[in-house]
Amino acid sequence: MSNISEREFDYADADFARVKAIIYRKAGINLGDSKKQLVYSRLARRLRALQFNNFDEYLAYLEHNKNEQQEFINALTTNLTAFFREAHHFPILADYARNRKASAGKLRVWCAAASTGEEPYSIAMTLVEAYGTYTPPVEIIASDIDSSVLAFAAQAIYSLERLDALSLEQKKQFFLRGKGKNSGSAKVIDKLRELIEFRQINLLDRDWGLGAGFDVIFCRNVMIYFDKPTQLQLLERMVRLLKPEGLYIAGHSESFSHASHLVKLVGKTTYRLVDTSAGERQ
Incomplete structure (x- = not known):
């Protein structure tokens, strides 16, 4: 209870309830009661920046300001990522690419939670290696709801520490090491960057503007933030x-046993479609 009295801004249960309702409505994120302090610490920065005195003033302003609604979403979304995180998925992607018929056209991949870019760049590196060329026949769309992390991803500059999961060969092949004032960082080479189209997409939007015909969808550790009905609705779409x-590739903490009519497990957190019209596709 001592933390409450030391808070810079008044923050009642009713404020937290309003935040939960807004983020669910805007982004489908289902915040548990355990996130109350996290919400305070993240939104307190916005109150300071906008010079509001309390959450009530801020939330009233939020409802009528579209730009601030994006800042609100950015503040409350979690962006935990790394190069080749959950590494078992990338050999699956490489095998899929190698076994695919050349006549099938471009291999289309959607990375539905691009965050700061490590995942889509890992996908691109995997496909360059699988095809043995910097210009593989691929289309990679990387999306996120958070505009700030997409801007970071598009810049394609990372601290050297964030490249620890990469082999020495991958570092040499896909990154340019910074010099002078840029020492301690590395930039993704243009040939790799050009394989990826970054887009801001809210998964709750009615139209994602993507079209059908994807070979692989990476949607890892995203569904855990939604309730079961929203999970099912998004998976179906x-x-x-x-x-x-x-292939639909999920995160380690996600399971779709409740969606066995839609997908079947074919590998570690890797799924394929179930054909509802004529039994399973083999």
Whole structure:
């Protein structure tokens, strides 16, 4: 209770309830009661920046300011990522690419939670290696709801420490080490950067503007932030965008046993479509 009295801004249960309702409505994120202090610490920065005296003033302003609604979403979304995180998925992607018929056209991948870019760049590196060329026949769309992390990803500059998961060969092949004032960082080479199209997409939007025909969808550790009905609704929409033999790749903490009518497990947190019209596709 001592933390409450030391807070810079008044923050009642009613304020937290309003925050939960707004983020659920705007982004589908289902905040548990354990996130109350996290919400305070993240939104207190916005109150200071805008010079509000309390949460009530801020939330009233939020409801009518579209720019601040994006800042609100950015503040409350979690962006935990790393190069080749959950590394077992990338050999699966490489095998899929190698076994695919050349006549099938471009291999289309959607990375639905791009965050600061490590995941889509890991996808791009995997496909360059799989095809043996810097110009593989691929289309990679990397999206996120958070505009600030997408801007970071597009800059494609990372501290050297963030490259620890990469092999020495990958560092040499795909990054340029900074010099002088840029020492301690590295930039993704243009040839890799050009394989990725970054887009801001809110998964709750009615139209994602993507079209169907994806070979692989990476949507890892995203569904955990939604309640079960929203998970099911989003999964149903996503798998509709997959080709019949396409792959849906989830995160380690996600399971779709409640969606066995939509997808079947074919590898570690890797799923394929179930054909509801004529039994499972083999």
